[in-house]
Amino acid sequence: MTNDILTLLSQHRSIRQFTDQPLTDSEVTTLVTAAQHAATSTFAQQYSIISITDPAIKHELGNITGHHWLEKSGHYFILVADQHRNLEIAQKAHADTTILRSFDKFLASTFDVAIATEAIVTAGESMGLGSTIMGSILNNTQRLIELLNLPELTFPLLGIAIGHPAEQPDLKPRLPQPLMHFSNQYAQPKDFDSQLATYDTHISDYYAHRNSHLKKITFSQHIVQELGRDPKLRAELIQVIKQQGFNVE
Ligand SMILES: Cc1cc2nc3c(=O)[nH]c(=O)nc-3n(C[C@H](O)[C@H](O)[C@H](O)COP(=O)(O)O)c2cc1C
Incomplete structure (x- = not known):
């Protein structure tokens, strides 16, 4: 069995080199729309997307991730776990908002972010774009929270460097x-x-x-080899998640 979507999915590879051509506003909107139509836990739409266009912030992201090549991408997205918007909605209704701080809700936000991220990657590939998902933004979440001015009950989870590919890496074989x-x-x-x-x-x-x-x-x-990473790197993650208002004990 094959069709265009199965072929696209089976041809995925992360792209880390891009041409100078930036994404157009229309392409960015198309990608965000694709993300928005992904499934979302309890229809809570508990994530936000931040487009990073400021070169100074991109440079700082290069420092945080160690991936300065992201500065040459055609566009950069950060996907943020977001219960803050729903906190505001609930507060307007004078509802009990305790549950928004729960580990369960933090997890629901991470599911929403992951699924929306994959939608952007796949939609981009269908448009001839290439991308790399970046968990390495977690290397300094405290700094990132300041840079992005993130309010309580939000947490940055993944970056996506996306653009017109200037490389065609070989497909990486998966497990049997x-x-x-x-x-x-x-x-x-x-x-x-x-x-x-x-x-x-x-x-x-x-x-x-x-x-x-x-x-x-x-x-x-x-x-x-991956187990040999410095355990101090990201050791503060749980503290920062708590500081953002999530009860993740
Ligand atoms: C959650 C997540 C985080 C990732 N973080 C990074 C990253 O910080 N830097 C990077 O170069 N690649 C990152 N990747 C890309 C993976 O390294 C890549 O998907 C994997 O090696 C398989 O290669 P492929 O995507 O080309 O098939 C990430 C992928 C995922 C799903």
């Missing part, structure tokens, strides 16, 4: 489905080790032969 798709209960296959070894070879071949940033690493080594 028996290692990640189960029936009825969680159950890794009996030949887990050999399936993983095959995938490790597949990934090391991909990294050794792809058209840029060649390296020598298997998937298993990549997973272990």
Whole structure:
């Protein structure tokens, strides 16, 4: 079975090099509209999108993420978990707003942000644009909250650098489905080790032969390498989420 949407989804790759051509206002509106039509938990629309057009803020985002290439993207979005708007709505009605501060509502905002983010990425790809989702904005959320003037019950979750692609990276192979798709209960296959070894070879071949940033690493080594990150980086995340008014104990 194939169709244009399945083909588009199976051809996704993150794009980190862009031409100088900025997105038009109309393209930006189209992407935001695509995000808005994504499903949203309890129809609460509990996220906001901030377009970053100020070069000084983009530069600071480059410092925070370590990804200065984002400054050359055609457009930059930040997706923010947002219960603040619904707090204002509820306060007008003199309603009890306690639940908006709950972990459950924080989680609902993160779902909304993630789904809206993917809608922007996919809509962009359907328009010939390329993008990279950026969790690295979480490297300094305190600074980001100041930069974006974020009020209580909001929290910045993901950035998206998007633009006209100036690269076409090779497709990154995903896990064999028996290692990640189960029936009825969680159950890794009996030949887990050999399936993983095959995938490790597949990934090391991909990294050794792809058209840029060649390296020598298997998937298993990549997973272990990621564990070596400085634990102090982002250690304050939970404190900052609390400071924004969420009860995430
Ligand atoms: C939640 C999330 C956060 C990410 N954060 C970053 C990031 O900060 N920097 C980056 O270069 N790529 C980031 N990525 C992109 C992933 O590295 C990329 O999707 C993954 O390596 C698979 O490659 P592909 O998208 O080209 O298939 C992120 C992706 C997701 C879903």
